[in-house]
Amino acid sequence: MPEEDERHLEWGNDVLRIVIAHGPGTAPRLVALWHAAEREPDLPALRRSALPVLETSVLGEGRSGTSGKRHVDGAAAQRLRLTGHRERRDGDRACLELDLAEDGAGLRARVTYEVYDGVPVVRSSATVTAVRPAVLDHATTGVLSGLGHGARWEEELLLWAAANPWSGEFRWHRATLAERGLIDVGMVRHGQVGSKNRVSLTSTGAWSTSEHLAQGIVEDTRTGRMLAWQVETNGAWHAELGDRYDDVYLLATGPTALEHQWAGAVGPGARVRTVPVSLAVVPGQPDGHETTLGAVAAALTAHRRRTRRPHPDHGRLPVVYNDFLNGLMSDPTTERVLPLVEAAADLGAEYYVMDAGWYDDELGGWWDSVGAWEPSVTRFPGGGLGAVLDRIRDLGMKPGLWLEPEVVGVRSPVARSLPAGAFFQRRGHRVTEWGRHQLDLRHPAARAHLDAVVDRLVGGFGLAYLKLDYNVDIGPGTDAGRGEPPGNGLLGHDRALLDWVGAVMDRHPGLVVEGCAAGGSRTDAATGAVFPVQSLTDQQDFRLTPPIAAAAPLAIPPEQAGVWASLDGTMTLEETAFSLVTALLSRVHLAGRIDTLRPGQQAAVREALAVHRAVRHAAARSMPVWPLGLPRWRDPWVALGARDGGDLYLAVWRRADDGGRGTRGGDSVRLRLPGMVAAGGVQVLYPTWGGESVAVVGGGTAVEAKLPAPLSARLLRVQVADRPGPSS
Structure with missing residues (x-):
């Protein structure tokens, strides 16, 4: 629980804020992460389940206050204290550095957060060393609790994860935590931390995404809010969701001892650089989860464009x-x-x-x-x-x-x-x-x-x-x-x-x-x-x-x-x-x-x-747009939009069934314009030999497309504007 002299450090950019609790008796903890368009969170209510900004455990010590296979509540993480912090800026990039240490000859760490102006994504990583030799079982800054606070989280929180099989990549699936196996077993009422269980995704070996993409989304169905994460590594990684004091935590990390035969040696002359983890947060959009998903994709896309190595090929295609x-x-x-x-x-x-x-x-x-x-x-x-x-x-x-x-x-x-x-x-x-x-x-x-x-x-x-x-x-x-x-x-x-x-x-x-x-x-x-x-x-x-x-x-x-x-x-x-x-x-x-x-x-x-x-x-x-939502493998119609300011380019495919006996789902489809309204008609860019029928419908909120045959597709362009909000 909070100490009397505990303080809050708030930081972020124009669209994303974080609050870190710290004090003489408090390991620096990430209490809240929110979008500036959201209501400010109830920090005292979130404090109980908040986890340290650097979640780690030392071989020979393990965890304190929990057990099982989860990678939270490391005893060493709870002994770290904030010894200093600094902010710096480079163009549109802002950084927050936290210096952490144990009393005496223990662990030392520098945790770094970075954000870019206008992008609701925070990227974090840490460098860990120690005065005396020690071995870490895991270490990550990719940790956030308080998800689903006050919710019936087993049914009201959804996890989006993507299977990524060879030749069938990017297969997203959306399910409740209960459907993924995590339920409220009621033990918090008996003085316990939680269920000791978790929903986990793990990639082992040198193919980082051969089974799952190294990313996911947690959706709160009460508000539509989405929190997305990505582990920024080309090798082994792990992510888990678990319950803790009636809230849900997310942890995303690089390799660990349990999952990947990893051990982090720290001490004089030895250090561990954690795998960076990025978190994106967007509030629920009034137009539904397709619009919110588009906002998540826009945030991640903007983040990736800013954090990648520049190359002239990015603009030439x-x-x-x-x-x-x-x-x-x-x-x-x-x-x-x-x-x-x-x-x-x-x-x-x-x-x-x-x-x-x-x-x-x-x-x-x-x-x-x-x-x-x-x-x-x-x-x-x-x-x-x-x-x-x-x-x-x-x-x-x-x-x-x-x-x-x-x-x-x-x-x-x-x-x-x-x-x-x-x-x-x-x-x-x-x-x-x-x-x-x-x-x-x-x-x-x-x-x-x-x-x-x-x-x-x-x-x-x-x-x-x-x-x-x-x-x-x-x-x-x-x-x-x-x-x-x-x-x-x-x-x-x-x-x-x-x-x-x-x-x-x-x-x-x-x-x-x-x-x-x-x-x-x-x-x-x-x-x-x-x-x-x-x-x-x-x-x-x-x-x-x-x-x-x-x-x-x-x-x-x-x-x-x-x-x-x-x-x-x-x-x-x-x-x-x-x-x-x-x-x-x-x-x-x-x-x-x-x-x-x-x-x-x-x-x-x-x-x-x-x-x-x-x-x-x-x-x-x-920025990507999904008028029909993310596609399933056998959907009869698939659509993808790419929005560039006032222009929306729409690719739409009418598919055939596996036996080639015609289409499933008819010869026409309605394509919603999530968060947008058409400002004009529809132009067919390719192919232009005809046979299709396209029109703006629903008062400018959708495009109706009829394609001539199974296995036909069109590229369309629609001039669009942002859809007015409820108060407009």
Whole structure:
């Protein structure tokens, strides 16, 4: 309970505020986080369940006041006290630094909060050390209690979480805490803290988002308020919701001892940098949860745009043709590639990226022999790979290559030439997964090897684009041959990987580097803050791609999202447009057998790319809108909006059922304009051959669209204004 001399420190920006309680007998606790448009919270009521700003526990001490598997109430966290704080400002970025310490020879920490003007998102992290050696079981600043205060929280709080399976990414699901298994068992009335249970999401291994996105939303159905979180790491992470003193807490963190074989050594010369966690808060909107969801997405998108590494590609959004998906499928030769190069240039592509296989002299047996990344001597007769890349340039496109830098095949000479410390190891064994070893980019030999590979390829061939893939999940990590906890090794490698990618772009200004990991298995905020563009999926069926592309903007800004538009000569004109519309509000990654397109299809592609070039700068500024809510995997209609000021661009897809027997849900759909009102009519931007019927209805609050057939799609534009509020 609060001490008599406890004080409050309030801080934030113009749209977001936090209050931290502190005092001689009080561990600094985050009491409240709220949006400036909301009523100020009842701080005394929230104080009981408030948790320390740095939640951590020390091996040998554990927790105090709770038990079970939850990562709150660490005994060490409760002993920390605020010893000083400072505020600083850099442009539109404000920071608050808190100095924390135990009495005597204990833990020391610096907790940092940062916000940007006009953005209701706070990002926090900490650096922890100690006067005497200690080991942390977990440590995070991503903790907030008081959720659902005064509510029947098991039914009135909803958790939004996203399953992220390979080729079916961004599958959001909304459920009550009771439906997720967390209920009020009544033990607080008997002097207990809570149920000891939790709802948890955990990602293990090197694919940060192969099972779940590293983010979620807690919705309070009483007010519509949404609190969103994201863990900013490209590796292992954990998040949990639990009950505590009749409120609910959220904790989001990087690796832990329990889930990830991690241990944080602190002491003289040893420190722990926690994984950053960002929290966004928006009040409930009167127009419903679709509008509130749009406000959450706008906040996260603005935050991601401000915290990422700048790159000119963010504003250009060039059209890329990549020859993998439904094209060459990792089997390029001069004979196969050149017709695609000619077709890509004729259609208007700006980059041609040759995907996997350009190094393969074994006719498909390359999977477990990669690592040297030398061009094949048999696949490109008459001048080698360089001649093919020269042809790409001759036709006005920029060339790119695919690379999987982190892996070395077990049959590769590199597996024998690099020292043992350059590879992931555990218990004296080099880690192997599906015929590959994993490089540890903390080791200078591993980094020097990859630097030499990239500099040779980019400099020698004049590459403008690299697609960096990662197709194995290597497990908990590496002990580096010295008994290091594997979770520490993985986190260290993951951070070194992002540092290496940044250094590559520093050495080669203007180089576009695409991040990919078995499709969208690393669609996290840390990766997005470094890579200018990310691959979203490996989905090969153009009919199944719209729900992936439409849900993606909640995880990644559209100007960084590479979306496949797979084409071939067997498709109808409507199917061709369907596939192209899927990519027009993001990054167009043409794919498939474009050399087989008929003249009418070629004209349809050129028209689509002309429209994309006209709207892509708007897309790079836009905020996402979901007129039908976030899509489910088998929805008969899918829609995505991108709002750029007074212009709303709407992509709408009419889908067919699995058996191809027609549509489910009829031939028309009403698209709500969440939080907006139409200020004019609807313009069909693409395709323009007709057959559809579109109109503004409902007094300007919706668009009615009727599309001509199953597997048809349209890109629309509507002039809009903000919908007047209840008091207007």
